[in-house]
Amino acid sequence: MRNCSRCGRPLAPDAVRFCTSCGQPIEPNERVEQVEPVERIEPGGPAQEPPSAAADRRSRYDWRVFAAIAAVIVVAAVTAILLTRGTGPSRVAAGPPAASSTPAPTGTTPSPAATDSLAAVGPSLTPSVEATDTSMSPQATASPTVSPSAAATAPPNVVTAYYNALNKHDYQAAWNLGGDNLDSDYATFKAGFARTASDHLTVTGSSGDIVSVQLAAHQSDGTILDFAGTYTVVNGKIAQGSLHSTGTGVP
Incomplete structure (x- = not known):
């Protein structure tokens, strides 16, 4: 490569007429031909590429x-x-925690920490009561309910009520309970108990409408007249009666 005759700088390969540094015209004999670099091949070794490549x-x-x-x-x-978004706080509302299957010891006072945690969670921790299977437990047999009217019209109760009215000297009530079927009229019926101080009745049996009784009629003179017999009760009222004497005694 030749240098400029004026400024001394190397002439560029494409400077065919003027120096690119100072503008000095280049004589034809001073023109620089561009020479392609020749790849140097070392004997016995690989070819080396140019530094620019x-x-x-x-x-x-x-x-x-x-x-x-x-x-x-x-x-x-x-x-x-x-990953940061995936591990963030979940917005899914947590349901109520499952109730523990282990029963708490009776009489154990909960610790303050446990009390505070329950208060923080709120009413969702209210333990639910599970339904108990009672299919295998003995069931109480309910006795049939008897209405007052049915009990009052039961044959033994009608006969007992009849003698309770006589002992109270409530002859009209006794007449209405069946005395009208035992005597011809009310006056005769009432007079028949003039000497009776009290009657002690014992129901000895009942079969359907028929009631068996024993009667101790205490008289006003102190004697006791013993009777036995039956009464027939129909629709809550004495329909007929039959007594026979079994003896007389003194208390």
Whole structure:
């Protein structure tokens, strides 16, 4: 390569007419022909590429490495963001915790911490009462309910009520309970108990409408007249009666 005759600087290969530094015209004999670099081949060794080609390839390689590193960084950042959002606080409302199957000891006072936790959670921790299977437990047999009217019209109760009215000297009530079927008229019926101080009745049996009794009629003179017999009760009223004397005694 030749230098400019004026400024002394090397002439560029494309400076065919003027010096690119000072503008000095170049004589035809001073023109510089561009010479292609000759690849130097060492004996017995691989061919060496020109330095400019190697630098260009390294430059392209550096950009590829940088792009790959940048892509890895972006992927790592996106993954970290997704993982951070996935492990954040859940917005799904938690249901009431399952009640413990282990019964608490009787008489144990809950600790203050346990009390505070229950108060914080609120009414959702209210233990629910499970239904108990009573299919195998003995069932109480309910006795049939007897209405007052049915009990009053039962044959033994009608006969007992009849003698209770006589002992109270309530002859009209006794007449209404069946005395009208035992005597011809009310006056005769009432007079028949003039000497009776009290009657002690014992129901000895009942079969359907028929009631068996024993009667101790205490007289006003102190004697006791013993009787036995039966009464027939129909529709809550004495329909007929039959007594016979079994003896007379003195208390």
